[in-house]
Amino acid sequence: MAKKKVLFECQACGLQSPRWLGKCTGCNQWDTMVELTSEQIKFIEESKGNSSSTTTKATSITEVKQENITRFSSGSKELDLVLGGGIVPGSLTLIGGSPGIGKSTLLLKIAGNLAKVKIKVLYVSGEESAGQIKLRADRLQANEKELFLLPEINLQTILGEINSKNYGFIIIDSIQTLYSNETPSAPGSVTQVRTITFELMRVAKSLEIPIFIIGHITKDGSIAGPRVLEHMVDTVLYFEGDPNSELRLLRGFKNRFGSTNEVGIFEMTKKGLLDAQSMAGKFFNKEKLSSGSALTVMMEGSRPIIIEIQALVAEAYGHPKRSSTGFDNNRLNMLLALLEKKLDLPLGTYDVFVNVSGGIKVNEPATDLAIIASILSSYRNRELSSETIFLGEVSLTGEIREIPALGQRLKELETQGFKKAIIPTKPLEETKIKCFIANEVSKVVEWM
Ligand SMILES: Nc1ncnc2c1ncn2[C@@H]1O[C@H](COP(=O)(O)OP(=O)(O)O)[C@@H](O)[C@H]1O
Ligand SMILES: [Mg+2]
Structure with a gap:
């Protein structure tokens, strides 16, 4: 019988070790090592591409069928621009940004836009109650019959809901609040985020549903805890902006389906984040310049x-x-x-x-x-x-x-x-x- 594989992972920096360590050699923190389950080990091996059970053979590039990317509009010109022309079915997108910058506002509006054109949308919120979201939806004019709210943090329950209806678009607000039964660690830890993202990736690809994940940013600018997340998803977008001004920029950092050159420009208004109508005159004083x-x-x-x-x-x-x-x-x-x-x-x-x-x-x-x-x-x-x-x-x-x-x-x-x-x-x-x-x-x- 083959020996059972054991692997430990640091909850702070993601370092993996075949032995348990009291102090992580990667980030020098104490008591952060957690033993991974056999499923997690299998997943890590598979994602590294060295699973011993693969039988896939290489194909000549000339024989590979071309995949046609069909996109659909999010209802926001600016978001479509950053995504490279619209939402790609089956894609996993991460939207990051500091708290209060407008991530939930933007995605709820997008959810409303899509529900309006009869796409069934699931908005999963681990942060706010359905009542709170409803209040915001009223303000954003996103109250649509096809928009479904799910205040839930358990991944298995969420997956059950996803499988119960034929959703066409899913929003997760936010990845740091979810937890999976299969992992012993706390929500927001590296292992949790990795397991959940992998599951969402699997759902997105197998059911061809585009999923948008919201992620919070820590002070040093990285998505809290896991850089792993950025590597796993197809597209990474970050919100930038001065909290004192109403302008918000949505910048692409990674995009498997388009360029990362474009920037979406939005204005925060009472009705939510609207596409900036005209950028001219927003960033300078045309009348008179003072010295300096x-x-x-x-x-x-x-x-x-x-x-x-x-x-x-x-x-x-x-x-x-x-x-x-x-x-x-x-x-x-x-x-x-x-x-x-x-x-x-x-x-x-x-x-x-x-x-x-x-x-x-x-x-x-x-x-x-x-x-x-x-x-x-x-x-x-x-x-x-x-x-x-x-x-x-x-x-x-x-x-x-x-x-x-x-x-x-x-x-x-x-x-x-x-x-x-x-x-x-x-x-x-x-x-x-x-x-x-x-x-x-x-x-x-x-x-x-
Ligand atoms: N009634 C309102 N009128 C205008 N802007 C509002 C109103 N309520 C909230 N906001 C804006 O929405 C922002 C909150 O956005 P939100 O989407 O919740 O951020 P995030 O999800 O990124 O933490 C606030 O910082 C504020 O600028
Ligand atoms: Mg929010």
Whole structure:
């Protein structure tokens, strides 16, 4: 008889060991090891693809039948965009974000949209009662006959419900609140989340039902406990946004059925999260800029968005502070060092704070020049023209480099009625914007 396999797993970091350990060697925490059941071990082996009982043979790629992905609309243009064109049947999608950002709000609205077109939707909530959800559904106008609520945290009961009706769409709110009888550990632990996600994956694939899972994010930005979850699901979307503003961005981090370039933009209103009608004017003050503000255009996926960068340069008392919100701190330090060196500015004795307005995060270097412009504007206490846009990546040597999608950005500026742009290279297409070509930081200063 074959010897029974034993495997232990850390509930905090997911480290596996054939022996029980008092202190996990992965995360150095005590008493976190739990013995896995034989089913769990089997599942882990199968998911690693080294199950000894497989009989599948390899097929030549030329003989593999092409799978046609048919998608259906979620009823929200923005969500469809992030998903790569709509919901894929049988797909498992994870939506993450900090508490209160709008995950339940968005998915309840989507549930309502789908139920309206006669798709049977199951909304499983481990966090709120049916009455609470109903209250929200009233506000979101998602009260539809085909929308079914299930306040439940036991996975086996949920699976029973799924099998009892022919649901066309399922929402799990949230994965951290569910537990499976087959696992001894607490809800939200690595083993629980893995077991539940695997079961949901199996249901999604075998019944061809798309399932959306809500996951909470811990302070360090990862979905609480398990990164495992991100590897298992087909699509991972994260909500971002400034709690003080009504704008919410839904960003794709992983997508087995499309690109992760696109970003969905929503507005939080009384009626829920609505597709942002027009992004223009949301992220900047068109009337007048105060000193320390500069405008630029960033690309969010395929969309150009005009944003305002704000800087505050103030004499330091003690050690100078540098801090940025919505922009990489290291890059800010680099730009400051460059300004000191190339323009002889005594920034070493100043505090510098940079903020991207509207809670948006900038992750492309094309906005470097605007950061520099805002810092200079604050330092000199002189406001910039609200009709001028700054575009360009700044290199360590102070050169201003070419940026991608220049034509698209200029077009957006035209639409928004801007007149002047300081850019690194001559635009290929004709534009009504008056362009000033700047290839060096010192040159830009003369025009400010
Ligand atoms: N009556 C209301 N009017 C407008 N916005 C509301 C109202 N009630 C709640 N909200 C918004 O909905 C948010 C809660 O969203 P929710 O979907 O529950 O978040 P999550 O599920 O991500 O924790 C609140 O932070 C608030 O901004
Ligand atoms: Mg919620």
